[in-house]
Amino acid sequence: MKQTNHQFFDFLDFNTNLPLDAEVSRLWKACKPIDIFENGLGVALTVPFQCQLPSNDIAPDMAIPRKNYCISLRALGEKIMRISIGFDTEIAETSAMLEIADDIQEIKLNIHKSSEKWKVIDVNGTLRAVFDLSNPEIDHWSDLLPAPQESMQAIFYPDGKKAVTVSAYDQFFPARMDAMCLSFIEKNDVPTKASISFHAKPDEKFVGTGERFSKMDLSGHTFQLKNQDGQGVNNKRTYKNIPFYLSSEMYGLFLHTSTYSKFSMADFSTRSVQLLVEEPVLDIFLIGEDSPEKIIHQYKNLTGFPSVPPLWSYGIWMSRMTYFSEDEVNEICDRLRVEDFPCDVIHLDTGWFKTDWLCEWKFNSERFPYPTRFVSNLKKNGYRVSLWQMPYISEHAEQYEEAKTNNYIGALNEQTVQGGSNFSNLDYAGTIDFTYPKAVNWYKNLLRELLDMGVACIKTDFGEEIHLDANYHTMTSESLNNLYALLYQKAVFEVTKEVTGDGLIWARAGWAGCQRYPIHWGGDAAASWDGMAGSLKGGLHLGLSGFGFWSHDVPGFHGVPDFMNSVIPDNLYVRWTQFGVFTSHIRYHGTSKREPYYYPNIASTIRKWWKLRYALLPYIIAQGEKTTYTGFPVLRALLMHHPEDNMCWHLDNQYYFGDDFLVAPMMNSENKRDVYLPKGNWIHFFTGEAFEGEKWLRNFGATMEDMPVWVKEGAEIPLYPEAVNCTDDMDFKKTSIIKIDASFKGIWKLLHFI
Known part of the structure; x- marks a missing residue:
C-alpha cells in the first residue's frame, strides 16, 4: 500500500488519479433514503448514491445522475439485525458459512414515519433502527468552505438497546473525509467494492477478527482479511481470518462474505470502524447482547457450533x-x-x-x-x-x-x-x-x-x-x-x-x-x-x-x-x-x-x-x-468473564481455562512475571495460598516445578485419581471432586501417584 495523506482513499486502496487510469473508476456515496417500505417480514429502504469527482478533494459530481439501491433490514430474533445491500448484485440468502440455528426465527418489522425520522420497530414494540432525515443544525456566517454533502444517517439497535451508529460525518471538512457512511466503487460502470463505516467511541475496544498475533485491544489496527500461510505467529499474516469482531460496547459484527476484505478498527479514522469488501455486496449481521459470551453465542447461532471431540x-x-x-x-x-x-x-x-x-x-x-x-x-x-x-x-x-x-x-x-x-x-x-x-x-x-x-x-x-x-x-x-x-x-x-x-x-x-x-x-x-x-x-x-x-x-x-x-x-x-x-x-x-x-x-x-x-x-x-452449546471457548480471554474491567480488555498473556482456572504462563527465562488477578477470591493451584483479586502481583515467581495458576475459591474441580497410560485406561466412575477452599494445600499434595 502506498500511503498518502488522504486516509479514506488509502483505506479504499483507491487511486484518485482517476483520469489517468486505463479503467474509469468512480466512487459513489450514500445520501438520505428517499423511500422505506415493507419487504416480507423485513423492510427495505431506497437509498440514492451520488458519484464523487475524481480528485483528492471529495466533492459530488453533479453532472452524473444519482443511482438508487435498496438496503434490506431483517430482524433475526430479538438480538440480531441483518443489513444487506447489493450493488447490481443479488445477495446470497445462505452460504457454506451460515448454519443458522433453528431457534433463530425472523420476526416482523414495522415502519413508523415522521417528517424527520423513520423508525423501524419489531412486532414486540422494540426499536430496531432509526433513519434520521433531518439536516445538520447550521448557523451560517462564512462561505470559506462548502457545505457538507448529504449523508445517510442511521442507527441500528440489534437488541433494541445497543445503538450501532453509521458514521455520517467523519470528516475534517467536507472535502477531507476520513470515513464515509456507505459507499461503493465501480470500474467501467460495474460495481466492484463496497464499504461501510460505524462510529467508534474514543475509549472503545475491539477483539476477534480471527487468529491475531496482536495485542488484545485491536483498536488502532487495520487487518486485511485474506488467508495466507502465517509463516509463524509474530506478524500480520495469519492462517485464520474471521470476518467477525466484538466491541467493548457490547455488540458484535459478522460480515457475511468470503471475498478479500479489510477491517480498520478505529485506525484510518479513530472515529470509525471501517469495512471494505472486494465485491459489490455488503451483508452484515449485527448482534446486540449483554456480555461477550452471549454475543459469541449468537454468532455461533449463525455460523454453527462445534461437536464434542472424542x-x-x-x-x-x-x-x-x-x-x-x-x-x-x-x-x-x-x-x-x-x-x-x-x-x-x-x-x-x-x-x-x-x-x-x-x-x-x-x-x-x-x-x-x-x-x-x-x-x-x-x-x-x-x-x-x-x-x-x-x-x-x-x-x-x-x-x-x-x-x-x-x-x-x-x-x-x-x-x-x-x-x-x-x-x-x-x-x-x-x-x-x-x-x-x-x-x-x-x-x-x-x-x-x-x-x-x-x-x-x-x-x-x-x-x-x-x-x-x-x-x-x-x-x-x-x-x-x-x-x-x-x-x-x-x-x-x-x-x-x-x-x-x-x-x-x-x-x-x-x-x-x-x-x-x-x-x-x-x-x-x-x-x-x-x-x-x-x-x-x-x-x-x-x-x-x-x-x-x-x-x-x-x-x-x-x-x-x-x-x-x-x-x-x-x-x-x-x-x-x-x-x-x-x-x-x-x-x-x-x-x-x-x-x-x-x-x-x-x-x-x-x-x-x-x-x-x-x-x-x-x-x-x-x-x-x-463450548459446544455456549459462546465460551475452553481457553478464554479474561474479558469474557470481566467485561466491566477495562484492564481485562488489554491482557493477552494470561487467560481463563474453563470456568474456574486462571492461567498465567511463564514466558521468559527469569521465572518471574506480572500477573493481574481479576475481581474475586483466588487460591493458588500449586501452593494453596489465598489471594484477593482486582490487583496486580508484580514479579510473581514460580520455579520450574511450579506455574502461576489460580482457581476460584469455592470451585469444585473433578479429577481423575489414578495414573494411566492413556485414556483407554480411564473409568470415569472413579472421578473425584476436590473443593478449592482453605483446606486445599496445593494439587501436588493431593495427587500422590505423580
Missing part, C-alpha cells in the same frame, strides 16, 4: 517433522510406555509416503509394509494414529493424471509447479476443487481407505491459500481462497465421522464456520519465548472469534536461528509444556526431536506435568462440552 483427543499427542518408518514409530511408542509417559496419539507427519512431502495418501510399502497391522497394533497399545496430508496434488503423484483428467483439481491457466520449499501450495501442480461434488467424493475415498484401516485422525494441513491462477467449478479463485478452509475441513470431518464415528480433524487454516470442525492449532510458531507469546495471542483472539477448541505445537514448531536444527532449551520445553497442559488439546510437534526422553535433565518434570494433564481430564472434558 475422549482420546484430550490426551497427549506426540509428533515431530517427521517419522519415517514403522520401526521408528514403534520404538518411540514403546519407549514412552516403558518410561511411564502417558500418551494417546502418535502423529505421522510428512514422511509416511513413498517420498517425503509427496502426498499420495498411501503408506510407503517398504518402510510401512503392513499398515493395517501397524495401525492395529498401535491401537492395542493405546495409541491412535493421526496422519498428515495436504489438499494440493503434485505432478509426480500417482493420482495427478486422474485428478487432472476429471477436473478434480483447479485447472491451471499456466504451469506454476516450482518444486521449491515444500512450504507453499505453489510447489504443487493443482489444488483439489472442493466446489465440485465429484472431486469431494474422490478425495473422501482416498481418505476412507486410510480410515478403514484404523487411522483415527487426518491432519488437514495448509488450505489457507489456493492456486489463484486456476479455474474452479462454481467460484472465482478470489472468492474461494478464504472459504477454501471451510470446504476442505468439512469434507475431512464428514468422512472421518462416517468411518470412525469420531468427528475430529487437526486443522491450521480457518474462516467463518470452521469452528464446526474441531480441532484447530496455531500454526508454525518459533520455538522461542516470542513464539509462545504469539501463540497465546492468536489463540485468545480465535476464541473471541467463535472457535472453542484450540492447540499449539509444544514447544514451538521451528528452531531459531536454524529452522530445522536448533536445540530446544530445557526451560522453554518445560514452560511450553505447562502452557499445553492448560489448553483444550496438547500436541508435541516440530522440526527436531520432541520426545521428552531426549531431554534427560527435565524428563521427570515433563512426566509429572503429563500425569497432571490426565488427572485434569474430567474437568477439561466438561469444559469442552460446554
Whole structure:
C-alpha cells in the first residue's frame, strides 16, 4: 500500500488519479433514503448514491445522475439485525458459512414515519433502527468552505438497546473525509467494492477478527482479511481470518462474505470502524447482547457450533517433522510406555509416503509394509494414529493424471509447479476443487481407505491459500481462497465421522464456520519465548472469534536461528509444556526431536506435568462440552468473564481455562512475571495460598516445578485419581471432586501417584 495523506482513499486502496487510469473508476456515496417500505417480514429502504469527482478533494459530481439501491433490514430474533445491500448484485440468502440455528426465527418489522425520522420497530414494540432525515443544525456566517454533502444517517439497535451508529460525518471538512457512511466503487460502470463505516467511541475496544498475533485491544489496527500461510505467529499474516469482531460496547459484527476484505478498527479514522469488501455486496449481521459470551453465542447461532471431540483427543499427542518408518514409530511408542509417559496419539507427519512431502495418501510399502497391522497394533497399545496430508496434488503423484483428467483439481491457466520449499501450495501442480461434488467424493475415498484401516485422525494441513491462477467449478479463485478452509475441513470431518464415528480433524487454516470442525492449532510458531507469546495471542483472539477448541505445537514448531536444527532449551520445553497442559488439546510437534526422553535433565518434570494433564481430564472434558452449546471457548480471554474491567480488555498473556482456572504462563527465562488477578477470591493451584483479586502481583515467581495458576475459591474441580497410560485406561466412575477452599494445600499434595 502506498500511503498518502488522504486516509479514506488509502483505506479504499483507491487511486484518485482517476483520469489517468486505463479503467474509469468512480466512487459513489450514500445520501438520505428517499423511500422505506415493507419487504416480507423485513423492510427495505431506497437509498440514492451520488458519484464523487475524481480528485483528492471529495466533492459530488453533479453532472452524473444519482443511482438508487435498496438496503434490506431483517430482524433475526430479538438480538440480531441483518443489513444487506447489493450493488447490481443479488445477495446470497445462505452460504457454506451460515448454519443458522433453528431457534433463530425472523420476526416482523414495522415502519413508523415522521417528517424527520423513520423508525423501524419489531412486532414486540422494540426499536430496531432509526433513519434520521433531518439536516445538520447550521448557523451560517462564512462561505470559506462548502457545505457538507448529504449523508445517510442511521442507527441500528440489534437488541433494541445497543445503538450501532453509521458514521455520517467523519470528516475534517467536507472535502477531507476520513470515513464515509456507505459507499461503493465501480470500474467501467460495474460495481466492484463496497464499504461501510460505524462510529467508534474514543475509549472503545475491539477483539476477534480471527487468529491475531496482536495485542488484545485491536483498536488502532487495520487487518486485511485474506488467508495466507502465517509463516509463524509474530506478524500480520495469519492462517485464520474471521470476518467477525466484538466491541467493548457490547455488540458484535459478522460480515457475511468470503471475498478479500479489510477491517480498520478505529485506525484510518479513530472515529470509525471501517469495512471494505472486494465485491459489490455488503451483508452484515449485527448482534446486540449483554456480555461477550452471549454475543459469541449468537454468532455461533449463525455460523454453527462445534461437536464434542472424542475422549482420546484430550490426551497427549506426540509428533515431530517427521517419522519415517514403522520401526521408528514403534520404538518411540514403546519407549514412552516403558518410561511411564502417558500418551494417546502418535502423529505421522510428512514422511509416511513413498517420498517425503509427496502426498499420495498411501503408506510407503517398504518402510510401512503392513499398515493395517501397524495401525492395529498401535491401537492395542493405546495409541491412535493421526496422519498428515495436504489438499494440493503434485505432478509426480500417482493420482495427478486422474485428478487432472476429471477436473478434480483447479485447472491451471499456466504451469506454476516450482518444486521449491515444500512450504507453499505453489510447489504443487493443482489444488483439489472442493466446489465440485465429484472431486469431494474422490478425495473422501482416498481418505476412507486410510480410515478403514484404523487411522483415527487426518491432519488437514495448509488450505489457507489456493492456486489463484486456476479455474474452479462454481467460484472465482478470489472468492474461494478464504472459504477454501471451510470446504476442505468439512469434507475431512464428514468422512472421518462416517468411518470412525469420531468427528475430529487437526486443522491450521480457518474462516467463518470452521469452528464446526474441531480441532484447530496455531500454526508454525518459533520455538522461542516470542513464539509462545504469539501463540497465546492468536489463540485468545480465535476464541473471541467463535472457535472453542484450540492447540499449539509444544514447544514451538521451528528452531531459531536454524529452522530445522536448533536445540530446544530445557526451560522453554518445560514452560511450553505447562502452557499445553492448560489448553483444550496438547500436541508435541516440530522440526527436531520432541520426545521428552531426549531431554534427560527435565524428563521427570515433563512426566509429572503429563500425569497432571490426565488427572485434569474430567474437568477439561466438561469444559469442552460446554463450548459446544455456549459462546465460551475452553481457553478464554479474561474479558469474557470481566467485561466491566477495562484492564481485562488489554491482557493477552494470561487467560481463563474453563470456568474456574486462571492461567498465567511463564514466558521468559527469569521465572518471574506480572500477573493481574481479576475481581474475586483466588487460591493458588500449586501452593494453596489465598489471594484477593482486582490487583496486580508484580514479579510473581514460580520455579520450574511450579506455574502461576489460580482457581476460584469455592470451585469444585473433578479429577481423575489414578495414573494411566492413556485414556483407554480411564473409568470415569472413579472421578473425584476436590473443593478449592482453605483446606486445599496445593494439587501436588493431593495427587500422590505423580
